[in-house]
Amino acid sequence: MFKTRLLVSALALVGSMSVAYAWESLPTEAPAPSDNPTTAEKVSLGQMLYHDPRLSSTGTVSCSSCHNTMLGGEDNRPNSMGVNGQTGGRSAPTVWNSAFNKVQFWDGRAASLEEQAAGPVTNPIEMGMKSWDDVVARLKTIEGYQQAFEKAFGKDSISKETATKAIAAYERTLITPNSPYDNYVAGDKAALTAQQVRGMEKIGELGCTACHSGPAFNGPGMFQKFPVIPNAYFEAQYHFKKDKGLAEVSKNPADENLWKVPTLRNIALTAPYFHNGSVKTLDQAVMIMGQAQLGKELAKEEIADIVAFLNALTGEFPKQAMPALPGTPGKSFN
Amino acid sequence: MFKTRLLVSALALVGSMSVAYAWESLPTEAPAPSDNPTTAEKVSLGQMLYHDPRLSSTGTVSCSSCHNTMLGGEDNRPNSMGVNGQTGGRSAPTVWNSAFNKVQFWDGRAASLEEQAAGPVTNPIEMGMKSWDDVVARLKTIEGYQQAFEKAFGKDSISKETATKAIAAYERTLITPNSPYDNYVAGDKAALTAQQVRGMEKIGELGCTACHSGPAFNGPGMFQKFPVIPNAYFEAQYHFKKDKGLAEVSKNPADENLWKVPTLRNIALTAPYFHNGSVKTLDQAVMIMGQAQLGKELAKEEIADIVAFLNALTGEFPKQAMPALPGTPGKSFN
Incomplete structure (x- = not known):
């Protein structure tokens, strides 16, 4: 343009x-920012978070719902469908190779993948969580996440910052x-x-x-x-x-x-x-x-x-293992 | 009970x-009916269909949306959310080990996994497709599916019967x-x-x-x-x-x-x-x-x-590869 x-x-x-x-x-390979070097533990955690619908208010929408890693990195819809069937005005950009975007979102309002990852989760028409505090509180109730965050970032490390860093680290592998x-x-x-x-x-x-x-x-x-x-x-x-x-x-x-x-x-x-x-x-x-x-x-x-x-610009999609998302034995997530 | x-x-x-x-x-291993012996080609095709949101009217709901294979085989919600944010009155049963159910659905109205698989796709509050004819017509526009059905069932074989057989064959592996x-x-x-x-x-x-x-x-x-x-x-x-x-x-x-x-x-x-x-x-x-x-x-x-x-009844979840869903190059799916 x-x-x-x-x-x-x-x-x-x-x-x-x-x-x-x-x-x-x-x-x-995509370059990672100095404050978020890519590690296998972060990528693994990020892949789980990326595919986890429990990061949405209804438990039905994950990052992958609109940026589908089983397809071309988006949903092939004019606009995406967030929680409770809500739609916005823009078409989901592909997550594949998004590591090579200089800015993120259609309007470029996020300077990094880390910053981008924080947005949709609390957008009322996308994933609809009231706040990142709520997201963090929910993740803390999931023992498997406590362990996965510990491996990636150290003990008691669940936070908005670490969650978005993990998601960004995963996205940097989507090449x-x-x-x-x-x-x-x-x-x-x-x-x-x-x-x-x-x-x-x-x-x-x-x-x-x-x-x-x-x-x-x-x-x-x-x-x-x-x-x-x-x-x-x-x-x-x-x-x-x-x-x-x-x-x-x-x-x-x-x-x-x-x-x-x-x-x-x-x-x-x-x-x-x-x-x-x-x-x-x-x-x-x-x-x-x-x-x-x-x-x-x-x-x-x-x-x-x-x-x-x-x-001819359609590339080779990396083979991924399906993540096993950690459960909340004996109770539901919210 | x-x-x-x-x-x-x-x-x-x-x-x-x-x-x-x-x-x-x-x-x-789960026994397969004599008219649908399990083959690797069917399982592979069934895994794709199971995870493909394009089997819903909006392109947002796949079998896995409510029967999530990354979680305990369902969505941890009181009731599930279908197309356009609609909800029904029942809680999604788990797909894991559903091969060992004698009947399917909470009310047992389907005698087999094959029969069950046909239901939600055309349920207006679940996947919302108008008819299986529409589903088949959509699948036929996706070249990768033409090939995958051919491998599993022979040339020009896309139909309601083969699609539900493939999904059931995949589900029989979810043990x-x-x-x-x-x-x-x-x-x-x-x-x-x-x-x-x-x-x-x-x-x-x-x-x-x-x-x-x-x-x-x-x-x-x-x-x-x-x-x-x-x-x-x-x-x-x-x-x-x-x-x-x-x-x-x-x-x-x-x-x-x-x-x-x-x-x-x-x-x-x-x-x-x-x-x-x-x-x-x-x-x-x-x-x-x-x-x-x-x-x-x-x-x-x-x-x-x-x-x-x-x-202690929580089992070992089989490791799965993430399916790569075939695209519709140059156009959207509907």
């Missing part, structure tokens, strides 16, 4: 960018390397079809990679405006501008309709598309990006080539 | 039963052997504490095992009345008789308040208790069973001994 200024410079650079663009493959694209970049020229190579060249030529750059196709900038180019037809149909994005948080009119640049990794698996999940198919999303961001009406063949390439 | 007639005979037999009762350990009780029965006399042995002897003496008999403590009869002995205090508090059980299905007054005898396996992990999930703790449930079924006010120490024994 482009700010107008970026759009202009990107378009001006089209010729040279398509040649010079350095295609990068996905790292197999999907070895996509056909990565294999191609690593030298296996047979990994992409001719059509996929055309699509790859096309997104370089068009300048899509000015925003969707880097190994996760989500950099270098944190925020971009979407849509850049006013389009009454799209607006009537998809209501893209209704949600003000970053401005909803900052209350700064300059931030209106600014969004975190979302990763293109596994994008084929994360329909429906855009911040409000209003667009059902990937080819429609590519068509819209062409018009709304580049001011270009892409040809049907161009769209097909780009979609073929985007399908 | 006792019919009055059984109650009387059980009480009469107390002395001899406690000696003669043959304690059985849990089989590590939790090697509980402390099983190890004790197998000869390891140190596997139970002295208190647990007292509790075990007590449930034999009291005659609990007349209904909760066999390896899964859920036989030999299919149905028993609960409560047997009228108790206005319990009724005011827990409303046990409001739900007519089997009679809700059969419309036969003779079936009023008849229920499938539930397994005691892993019962410590399946609070809250009874068909309507109205009783929060296991010691309270044991106290109520004493009064409502046996007409006995159990001493505090007796209850504690029995609860200690019931905790």
